[in-house]
Amino acid sequence: MTVESYDVVVIGGGPAGLSAALNLVRARRRVLVVDGNRPRNAATLTAHGFLTRDGISPLELRRLARDEVESYDEGEVVFAQVTGLTVSGSGFRVVASGVRGAADIDVLADTVVIATGLTETLPAVPSIRAYYGTQLHSCVECDAYEKSDAPLALIGETHDLAERALLLTQWTSDLIVFTNGVGTVGDDDERTLARLGVSVERRPIDDVVGERGAMTGIRLTDGTEIARSGGFVRPLWSPSLSFVDDLDLDRDDDGFLVTDAAGRTSLPGVYAAGESTEPGPQQLIVAAGSGAVVAAAVNRDLIGVSVERDAPVL
Numbered sequence: 001m002t003v004e005s006y007d008v009v010v011i012g013g014g015p016a017g018l019s020a021a022l023n024l025v026r027a028r029r030r031v032l033v034v035d036g037n038r039p040r041n042a043a044t045l046t047a048h049g050f051l052t053r054d055g056i057s058p059l060e061l062r063r064l065a066r067d068e069v070e071s072y073d074e075g076e077v078v079f080a081q082v083t084g085l086t087v088s089g090s091g092f093r094v095v096a097s098g099v100r101g102a103a104d105i106d107v108l109a110d111t112v113v114i115a116t117g118l119t120e121t122l123p124a125v126p127s128i129r130a131y132y133g134t135q136l137h138s139c140v141e142c143d144a145y146e147k148s149d150a151p152l153a154l155i156g157e158t159h160d161l162a163e164r165a166l167l168l169t170q171w172t173s174d175l176i177v178f179t180n181g182v183g184t185v186g187d188d189d190e191r192t193l194a195r196l197g198v199s200v201e202r203r204p205i206d207d208v209v210g211e212r213g214a215m216t217g218i219r220l221t222d223g224t225e226i227a228r229s230g231g232f233v234r235p236l237w238s239p240s241l242s243f244v245d246d247l248d249l250d251r252d253d254d255g256f257l258v259t260d261a262a263g264r265t266s267l268p269g270v271y272a273a274g275e276s277t278e279p280g281p282q283q284l285i286v287a288a289g290s291g292a293v294v295a296a297a298v299n300r301d302l303i304g305v306s307v308e309r310d311a312p313v314l
């Protein structure tokens with residue numbers, strides 16, 4: 001049996017992976033994009049801030065991008081979840097299980113671009129998911145404009161809540177930080193926020209409450225209900241990288257892939273783009289830009305223009 005072979009297999013078909021693929025097919029590379037098709041921003045109906053596509057549906061943005069990649073003879077996109085990535089000869093073997101009725105994949109690649117994004121864990125508040133993507137968001141730059149001047153909540157359990165709260169004062173002067181009894185805001189930060197009219201609520205949250213799907217407030221465990229029409233959540237972020245466990249790839253303390261500025265990982269032939277590398281700034285256009293940078297490095301390295309890690313892409 002002949003196993004199909006590609007110049008590049010891109011794992012993950014979000015803006016990072018599809019942008020890498022588009023630039024690589026235009027460099028006449030034979031490219032297969034293998035995508036589990038679970039967009040990070042699936043919870044929302046509109047995506048903001050992508051130049052020329054402000055307000056587009058996230059699914060439509062991806063469909064347009066897939067169509068662009070597949071309009072080239074060299075480009076192919078399949079829906080499958082990669083379960084194995086191993087070294088094979090001078091290249092790599094990629095194994096994936098088909099999703100939504102698509103076929104399983106078992107292919108070879110000279111190089112691999114990992115663009116599988118990240119996974120979010122929200123604070124364990126029962127109804128938080130029901131409002132996430134519509135009235136509660138995580139990306140301030142993406143969604144704060146639509147919440148201008150509204151009474152907002154910032155919910156989180158981390159140590160960077162004050163910084164995010166300060167950022168949000170650009171959009172509203174009616175903000176309450178909810179630490180859920182876990183997150184921390186130091187005394188100095190709390191004084192700074194108080195001067196800007198932002199208060200900190202440290203009592204644990206019982207639930208987010210609403211009427212007919214519209215968020216109306218936050219209920220604390222002591223029964224107090226605080227009116228809020230929406231706001232922001234600080235999730236915990238972790239990379240979606242279970243399939244790389246067999247490879248010797250440098251990872252940072254949070255498990256994200258460590259790369260040079262052009263997206264080369266510590267293993268020659270394996271590259272990473274978008275939010276597989278680090279969580280932030282988390283925006284579609286940033287991820288797409290990162291895919292283009294990585295594509296330029298892959299193409300140059302395949303030619304042999306530059307093969308050294310840290311070699312600049314000129």
Ligand SMILES: Cc1cc2nc3c(=O)[nH]c(=O)nc-3n(C[C@H](O)[C@H](O)[C@H](O)COP(=O)(O)OP(=O)(O)OC[C@H]3O[C@@H](n4cnc5c(N)ncnc54)[C@H](O)[C@@H]3O)c2cc1C
Binds near residue numbers: 016081118243274282
């Ligand atoms: C609720 C919400 C709203 C947002 N709104 C905006 C907005 O308005 N504007 C904006 O600019 N940004 C927004 N973002 C941020 C934006 O979604 C991310 O910055 C962007 O999606 C990151 O792109 P990416 O390509 O790195 O990863 P992703 O878009 O997450 O794509 C990764 C892809 O890899 C696939 N994948 C994962 N594991 C595997 C595997 N093992 N095998 C195959 N495929 C796999 C996934 O299914 C997914 O399709 C929002 C995020 C959220 C959570």
